[in-house]
Amino acid sequence: MREICGKSHGKLILMGEHSVVYGQPSIALPFRAVTIQVKLEPAGNYSYLFSDIYEGPVEEAPKKLDALVGLFNRLRHDFLSSHDHFLIKVNSNIPVERGLGSSAALSVAFIRAFFNYLGKDLPNEVLLDYADFAETISHGTPSGLDARVTAYNQPLYFKKGETAQPFHFHTPYWLVIADTGISGNTKQTVKNVRDAYESPFASRQIATQKTIKHLGVLTTDLTQALKAPQPSLEKLAALINAAQHDLAALQVSSPELSWGIDYMRQHGAVAAKLTGGGGGGCYYALVPDRQTGEKLIQALADSPSACQSWLMPFSSESN
Numbered sequence: 001m002r003e004i005c006g007k008s009h010g011k012l013i014l015m016g017e018h019s020v021v022y023g024q025p026s027i028a029l030p031f032r033a034v035t036i037q038v039k040l041e042p043a044g045n046y047s048y049l050f051s052d053i054y055e056g057p058v059e060e061a062p063k064k065l066d067a068l069v070g071l072f073n074r075l076r077h078d079f080l081s082s083h084d085h086f087l088i089k090v091n092s093n094i095p096v097e098r099g100l101g102s103s104a105a106l107s108v109a110f111i112r113a114f115f116n117y118l119g120k121d122l123p124n125e126v127l128l129d130y131a132d133f134a135e136t137i138s139h140g141t142p143s144g145l146d147a148r149v150t151a152y153n154q155p156l157y158f159k160k161g162e163t164a165q166p167f168h169f170h171t172p173y174w175l176v177i178a179d180t181g182i183s184g185n186t187k188q189t190v191k192n193v194r195d196a197y198e199s200p201f202a203s204r205q206i207a208t209q210k211t212i213k214h215l216g217v218l219t220t221d222l223t224q225a226l227k228a229p230q231p232s233l234e235k236l237a238a239l240i241n242a243a244q245h246d247l248a249a250l251q252v253s254s255p256e257l258s259w260g261i262d263y264m265r266q267h268g269a270v271a272a273k274l275t276g277g278g279g280g281g282c283y284y285a286l287v288p289d290r291q292t293g294e295k296l297i298q299a300l301a302d303s304p305s306a307c308q309s310w311l312m313p314f315s316s317e318s319n
């Protein structure tokens with residue numbers, strides 16, 4: 001039988017999480033160290049999901065899979081009928097709820113598998129339309145960044161409501177990505193920032209709006225700094241550290257993230273910040289070279305601040 005499968009990968013937001021929801025720019029990279037594959041097989045009387053987080057009838061899937069269930073029902077409604085059933089097999093090593101885009105990647109892989117089953121072409125606009133639909137179920141008011149970076153194979157510069165632009169840059173530096181092992185709830189952190197942004201208390205509202213704008217300025221500066229023929233390590237480090245400061249001010253960091261970020265800075269990182277929705281999840285560090293990155297990975301292995309870590313060149317060619 002023809003294998004009906006769809007794939008996607010994780011994502012790493014370099015800068016702009018949360019502020020991107022309010023129209024500020026963001027930069028994100030595909031994170032291919034973690035990937036997902038969805039396989040579909042037509043089935044008889046009911047649809048059944050096999051995944052690490054749940055195995056059982058699709059209709060009884062837990063709330064955290066609402067987006068997948070909603071997407072499945074909408075795609076069946078748009079192209080087939082609710083009497084068409086499938087076995088859905090999800091094979092993923094993207095840690096869930098850690099800011100690496102697991103929910104968007106699951107949607108993108110599922111949409112690709114579904115269109116493969118239909119034997120239909122899948123233009124990017126259609127893929128993004130369905131992925132945005134699923135992301136709205138996942139966390140209310142998504143910017144669309146996660147859907148785009150898990151759908152495309154290259155680093156992106158993205159502003160909400162605009163077409164994502166490929167973003168090319170080269171640096172001799174490296175990134176270390178680490179996972180606190182603690183779940184972050186993006187829906188909740190996005191809501192908390194929204195509450196502060198629209199707070200009835202003027203001082204809170206003003207401070208939040210100012211921080212969001214400042215994150216936008218930092219991201220624009222990072223874009224410029226990365227486009228320089230020889231990006232300055234000091235400049236990049238100052239911008240990344242400043243963004244972490246702002247994210248902490250928005251209260252989307254967490255004690256475990258702060259602890260891990262400090263630990264990285266004490267073990268060779270020139271800068272570190274959280275990545276993704278925060279409240280837990282992953283963080284990354286900028287290091288001057290591969291050797292420092294390898295030592296940092298070793299130091300993380302000996303500490304409770306990360307359950308997993310990865311090393312990658314900080315360059316769009318290798319992403």
Ligand code: MEV
Nearest residue numbers: 017018142143145276277
């Ligand atoms: C989550 O990965 C990124 C956020 O900026 C939310 C969004 O862009 O929709 C926190």
